[in-house]
Amino acid sequence: MTPVGSCSGITSFLYGGNMMAVLWNPSLRKSVCAFIPYYTNQIEYSRICFGFGVRPDTLDPTIVKVSYPVFHSGFWYVSVFSLNALSWKRLDNFQLPRESIRLKRKSQEVVGRFIYWAGTEKLVSEKGVPYKDYTLISFDMITSQFHVIEIPSLLKVVMPMPFSVSGLGNSVIISGMIMTYVIPLFCAWRLEVDGASITRFSNLFGIPTPMVNKLIGFTSNESPIVEANVGHILGH
Template sequence: MSDNIPFDIQIYIMKRLPVKSILQFRTVSKEWKSCIDLINFQKTYGVRSSNDCCMILRYNQALPSYMLSVGTCHGIWCFSYGIPSICCSLWNPSIKRSINILVPAFNSQPKSDKILLGFGVILLGFGVRPDTLDPTIIKVLYPRDGHGNWYVSVFTLSSVDWKKLNNDCFPRESIRFKRSSQVVVGRLIFWAGHERFVSDDGHVVFKKHVLVSFDLICNTLKSEYAAEC
């Protein structure tokens, strides 16, 4: 941009540009990078006046399906839809563009695990990595009965690919998530969850509430106890 344009006008213009351009502008100068990295810029990026026209997001699916909101971060929405095949749609209302992403049911798991995971649950999470502004989807697949392995994969828009994570640092497999509880704070995606403890005869003795978090930068999934009831 021309040096004759006041800096505040330059920032106003950048807030209306697509994410790809913003990532490029971060490398132009230290002054631009410092401003773009400010939390105030990120909060107001893509914001439009209230008199903009309303928009409707539509999708076409031949099979019986439903659409759910996975989450929103940095002005980008993530929706999931489809049964039995699952897809995600990333939608940026500020530039009126969306992209569809196929969510694989399995990765490279043993055949015996595929049979078990046919009765499992897929949890999806969404956030934008704060240091690179890269939209990221996380998929957690675990058995309903609490017995068996977790499989966690991460999709980034920059790589356009799913990467299976190593299970060395996953939470205990008996922990369960509350699907609608996602909150993104900085580099972390949080979910509420719980872990049930049972007696030898199979009756629930008590339940501990946990807070599960995913680090968008380190790609680690952790949990900690929140309360007990």
Template sequence: MDIMNRIPVKSLLQFRTVSKQWKSYIDSFNFIRDYGFREIHTCCFNLTYKRGLEGFMCSVDENFVYTPLNVNFNIPLSTPIATSEGVWCFSFDANTFLFLWNPSIKKMVGTLVPNYTNQPDSPKMLFGFGVHPDNLDPTILKINYPLYDQGSWYVSVFTVSSRRWYNLESYCLPRESIRIKRAGQAVIGGKIYWVGSEKFYGDDGISFKIYMLVSFDLITHQFQLIDMPEQLGVGVFSPPYSISQLHNSLIISGSFNFGDMRIIYAWALQIDDGEVSSYSMIFNIPYQANHQLKLLGFNKDEKPIVEANDMHNIPHWLQVFNPTVGRFQNVGVEGNGGSFFIGPYKESLVLLTELNNELM
């Protein structure tokens, strides 16, 4: 059993067929929990993107060699929401259906998105996803609030273990005036994080926004607001801001004009007890002002990977920063704008014991 805990997922799936005793042990919660979430050294990340009407998903190694992944869902009709501990969450068919997919074990489970008559859907609807840190229970959030400034939040939660949706009470929710930016999320320490904002009006009647972090605790199912240090320049540099993660650090990135150039920058934040305990700038890189760059993640050497385009070309490119030449360079992939999504490749047994391809 100790040897089993050290071997790759592919071998474990074969060992489950040896006997009922081996299958029972490998499928047990204790084994899945102790097995953990293991980064694969030969794979840097998984990448999904769309080009025209086609969709692609592949694993990418540290030399940017692309290996197509065999998936059992329709990529062009699927939109990635987030990844957490080796599991991916996608929306499907205009947000009417959500499904979770574990590429390690090729297992998928899904659920219809609830449409409550007393909860008006709006363009501000968004989803969140994370894996519970203790019981490894995948958790999905559906968040709705009015398009304009006033009105109640409506948040529904789905857990794979319960196989049902339920509504959060008002005491679990943030202030009604808070809005969440849909530019990504991060899951660290059992919490989902987004960039949030709140609108205010000055004495002259002109509106302005204050930016903060919004977190959702996967254990208590409660939201929390976290102030961001002024040194990050959030509220000074031009939005939008995006959020991602690097190991156990929260990454806030954005860009601003600097003469005839633009600067893309990123800060790494450590969160402890609901506060930013430390922060440091990890890069600020100039690039041509007629280009647009969006941080997607990092490679094995922690170099930033971005989606890039310019005003004269429709395709967008995947680029990585090359410190030798001091600029971002294409790495052989082009696709539709906003369709690139990367997630760290981790071997995980989450969803192993759930029914395959079942609608919940």
């Protein structure tokens, strides 16, 4: 059982090597299973990413399956499962982002009607030097539309890259390590996002520490809960 995400008290898992999706509601002590579709023309599309959220307008648990080539640009194949309909629907090309976009698996967060992932894109500079550009990807559970959210240039120079995505209230949080000349900093930025663009951003915290792996969540008073390497006890 591999967890995909949690939203509105429901948790989604994958079972059997992406063969089946499981929705579990522990409050009702009920679960629903759905076989995951596979397209015969997806032979080379071995990179698969999943997302899970609950539509706020219909309270419909929704699973998103994204697959694309591993080593080069190519067609995206995206299917969306609706619990209310008990069926999968493949999205049209106009609903998908650029083919060169890649999602960071296990990085999803749900804020409102959107599922967010950390994303990357391989580009080439004017001098012909390849580089990796980091961005934010959103999926609108109501319109079934993807959006590529460009990071403002003022934010790019101070934010961690690569970064992870989490949520705090109605805000998207990006976090990660920044290596300074003095000591490593674990930093987080609060983003106000309308689903398609970043409207406002502010620094949430910067913690001097060499040990943090990732941000897990927040306490009720917005203190960060983190996973950290503690080598002498061989744990996290």
